[in-house]
Amino acid sequence: MGSAFSSTRKDGGSSSLLKVGRAAKVVCVALLLFAAGAVATLHHADSSPPAWIPRNRKILRAEAAAAAAGRTRRSRHAMQRRRPASGREPLPRGLAHETSNLEMEPSLAGDPEWRMKQQEAAAAPAAPPPKRKSLLAVPVGIKNKDVVNRLVSKFPADDFAVMLFHYDGAVEQWGDFDWSERAVHVAAKGQSKWWFAKRFLQPDVVAAYDYVFIWDEDIEVDAFDPVRYLDVVRREGLEVSQPALDRRSEIHHAITTRALLPTEDGVHRRVRDARCGDGDGAPPCVGWVEVMVPVFSRAAWRCAWGMVQNDLIHGWGLDYKVGYCAPGDRAVTVGVVDSEYVLHRGVPVLGGGGGNSAGRAAVRRRSSKEMRIFNRRWEQAAAEDKSWKDPYAPEPAREPSSAREPSSG
Secondary structure, three states: OHHHHHHHHHHHHHHHHHHHHHHHHHHHHHHHHHHHHHHHHHHHHHHOOOOOOOOOHHHHHHHHHHHHHHHHHHHHHHHHHHOOOOOOOOOOOOOOOOOOOOOOOOOOOOOOOHHHHHHHHHOOOOOOOOOOOEEEEEEEOHHHHHHHHHHHHOOOOOOEEEEEEEOOOOOHHHOOOHHHHHOEEEEOOOOOHHHHHHHHOOOOOOOOOOEEEEOOOOEEOOOOOHHHHHHHHHHHOOOEEEEEEOOOOOOOOHHHEOOOOOOOOOEEOEOOOOOOOOOOOOOOOEOOOOOOOOEEEHHHHHHHHHHOOOOOOOOOOHHHHHHHHOOOOHHHHEEEEEEEEEEEOOOOOOOOOOOOHHHHHHHHHHHHHHHHHHHHHHHHHHHHOOOOOOOOOOOOOOOOHHHHOOOOO
16 A cells, blocks of 8 residues: 555656646746847837937928828729719710800799790791801900990891900990890900900800801991891801901902902802912912901801810911811802901901000011911821821822833833
8 A cells, every 4th residue: 555655646746747847848938939029129119210300301201102192092993983884974864965055044033944945845846947046256345345336236136146255354334235235245354356265165155056256346347237148158058158358448368358240149269369370279269268257157166166276366377277177178168258248447456556566566476476386286286197188188299191101112
């Protein structure tokens, strides 16, 4: 019994010692890991600059740029998630109004759909076709108030909307004319006709009008009737046109002058003089109107508006190219109407009137420079656009057949 008990106690002691040894090893390993972590932390703290030390500006800028780039990427990804799937429009079909007009509402109250109901009634099978208006747009200054009044008064309200561009900023002074209330007034001091036209006659805005008259203000209209004029334009199929100039006018190109013996149709499309022979088919001998009193069809104005350059505000050079915007052959669809003619007074307004010849000379120098720039841009665009072909480019001269045949000797 004694020996047995002694043996059992000895074995139990050995097992306990083994267990204590293992535990001691685990504790030692944990202490070593803890000590290593503490040393690494202290090393990092020692190598990092204190919070109160200012950081390098380059580092700050780089971090800011990286943060901004990250925000941009996140914003772009968010927009792409919100964007509708390919082939889907953001608005339901039939809601968007792609075009507009310059017609004013008679009241801020009442039925907002009254105009739409009128159009629907006019479109009924038994109703006559709805009458479409045209648009007269004129740059005006208060010094030419009486001339402008006679001009605008010639254009009846039932047939024409009116838009005045006030380049001198004077608007209220026009209120004593009855037609002033129906006109749309736009004021921007010191700006030109083509500056206004580019910004306020956007084709979708004026799409409701059959024809757009973009005229100078110094035009006498004693012998002109705009309704009869458009009757001739429609009958003759003119997409770009102008009334002929009375021979007392300031004439720049012979083609714009009223014919001494007008033809039966009341229109001429070419001129024959010392400069323009019978075979000359290029502007200003054919397919030409001047930019003082042009009239554009809706389709022609959409094209011409795109041709007007934002920064070339005087329009010089447009008259040589506007025939490209007339659908069809410019020799047919561009013309000058002799039966309805006007007198161009040639009063200088841009650069100051009166005796300000220095200002006018400066304006003329810029106008000439603009024409050179426009021609350069045209040539560059034509050269770069390989898909575009000039419909009026002269055909290359053909080699005589005799020169192409080999000699028999």
